[in-house]
Amino acid sequence: MAASGRSREERWSLAGKTALVTGGSKGIGRAIVEELAGFGVRVHTCARSDADLQECLRRWGADARLARVTASACDVAVRGDRERLVARAREELGGRLDILVNNAGQTMFRAATETTAEDYARLMATNLESSFHLAQLAHPLLLEAVAAASGGDASTSCIVNISSIGGFVSYPTLSVYSATKGAMNQLTRSLAVEWAKDKVRVNCVAPGGVRTDIANSSGLKLDPEVSLKLAEAEMARVPMHRIGEPEEIASLVAFLCMPAASYITGQVICADGGRTIAA
Ligand SMILES: NC(=O)c1ccc[n+]([C@@H]2O[C@H](COP(=O)([O-])OP(=O)(O)OC[C@H]3O[C@@H](n4cnc5c(N)ncnc54)[C@H](OP(=O)(O)O)[C@@H]3O)[C@@H](O)[C@H]2O)c1
Numbered sequence: 001m002a003a004s005g006r007s008r009e010e011r012w013s014l015a016g017k018t019a020l021v022t023g024g025s026k027g028i029g030r031a032i033v034e035e036l037a038g039f040g041v042r043v044h045t046c047a048r049s050d051a052d053l054q055e056c057l058r059r060w061g062a063d064a065r066l067a068r069v070t071a072s073a074c075d076v077a078v079r080g081d082r083e084r085l086v087a088r089a090r091e092e093l094g095g096r097l098d099i100l101v102n103n104a105g106q107t108m109f110r111a112a113t114e115t116t117a118e119d120y121a122r123l124m125a126t127n128l129e130s131s132f133h134l135a136q137l138a139h140p141l142l143l144e145a146v147a148a149a150s151g152g153d154a155s156t157s158c159i160v161n162i163s164s165i166g167g168f169v170s171y172p173t174l175s176v177y178s179a180t181k182g183a184m185n186q187l188t189r190s191l192a193v194e195w196a197k198d199k200v201r202v203n204c205v206a207p208g209g210v211r212t213d214i215a216n217s218s219g220l221k222l223d224p225e226v227s228l229k230l231a232e233a234e235m236a237r238v239p240m241h242r243i244g245e246p247e248e249i250a251s252l253v254a255f256l257c258m259p260a261a262s263y264i265t266g267q268v269i270c271a272d273g274g275r276t277i278a279a
Contacts, residue, residue: 011260015040017156018093018145019257020086020138022076022130023104024069025052027212028162031246032101035254037066041099044089046074076104076130077122086137096148097141099257102131102184103162106218109173120176127180128187131161135191139200146199158201158261160253161188165208165272181206185268192266201265203256208272209234210244240273 019036023029024045037043037060047053050073060066070092074085090097105127110119142157149156166174167181188204195202209231215222235241252271255261270276 006259011262012258013039014254014258017098017257018042018096019044019099019101020089020093020097020134021045021101021103022074022085022134023047024071025049025056026217027214028207028210028246028249029101029103030056031250032103032253033069034060034066035247035250036099036101036257037069039254040065041257042068042093044070044072044092046072046076046085047104048073048075076134077125079133082130082133082137086134086141090141096145097138098145098157100134100138100142100159101162101253102134102159104130105162105180105214107174107177107214107220108218109215109220109222110176111173112175115176123176123180127177128183131184132187135159135187135202139195139198142200143198157199158203158257159188159191160256161202161204162249162253163188163204163206163268165206165270165276167206167268168270168276188268189266196265201256201261203261203264203266204268205249205252205256206268206270206272206276207249208238208244208270208275210246210249212246234275237278238273238275239278242273244271244273 014036019041021029021033021043024033025047033043033045053071053073057071060069072085072088074081076082106123108119108123145157161184163181163184166178167185170178185204188202192202249271252269256264
């Protein structure tokens with residue numbers, strides 16, 4: 001038995017928890033949904049494409065651990081959609097929410113001089129405003145989960161934001177994307193301090209390059225040769241000399257949600273093969 005009075009099994013368990021994970025139909029979000037559900041979490045997720053969600057639900061339905069995942073279409077850039085999403089998640093999760101993962105996001109490669117007011121507003125709404133507003137909407141539900149937990153368990157409720165190493169290092173043509181991610185890092189620290197009294201932990205995972213189709217999902221038409229050159233240049237700067245896999249981000253998210261991480265809040269943890277600490 002640990003000093004906290006919880007056994008090792010309890011500290012490393014998410015059984016019986018509920019979670020809302022945004023952007024769970026592809027890439028990192030899908031890996032997070034599958035990792036949390038694999039630990040016994042009841043997960044609700046969303047994406048803009050209902051067809052992609054239905055395809056995920058069909059696949060998940062064939063696996064006993066994932067069959068309880070539910071989903072609804074939502075554009076997190078739209079305020080009304082966010083309100084409907086949280087109401088739907090609450091309903092699907094039996095009125096209880098322990099975990100919010102703000103993962104849905106898009107990228108944009110555009111020179112600052114060519115970025116329009118619409119580009120700027122769209123990316124801010126998708127990556128940053130959505131994370132703030134969903135945290136606001138989830139807060140009362142997270143408080144209810146704390147109150148319902150036996151002994152007001154301090155590790156029960158948490159938020160994990162998915163930012164990017166772009167919030168730490170600067171890439172040409174990624175100024176607005178990086179600004180959204182740098183702001184998510186600071187939002188994490190600010191909410192962690194503000195909500196510590198509520199026993200809601202707030203942390204952030206900042207991935208480096210991860211093998212997903214984010215450029216395509218973000219509506220970018222990249223020249224394959226240019227993309228390859230950019231990827232090679234980036235990998236040359238990663239001490240581990242490889243790209244990350246979505247599962248390698250999902251495992252860190254799951255850890256941050258566990259009682260084992262009960263003294264960790266306000267942290268932004270890079271999962272980047274060492275990219276941000278290399279000379
Ligand atoms: N891949 C990387 O190298 C990398 C590196 C650092 C950080 N990240 C961050 O990791 C997160 C996930 O990225 P990913 O690489 O997994 O991207 P992805 O493969 O494109 O998946 C993004 C997911 O979010 C959903 N989504 C996108 N825009 C949305 C919106 N407006 N409303 C609701 N859902 C939306 C997508 O579905 P729909 O398209 O159907 O909406 C999809 O399910 C993002 O926040 C990204 O910035 C990624």
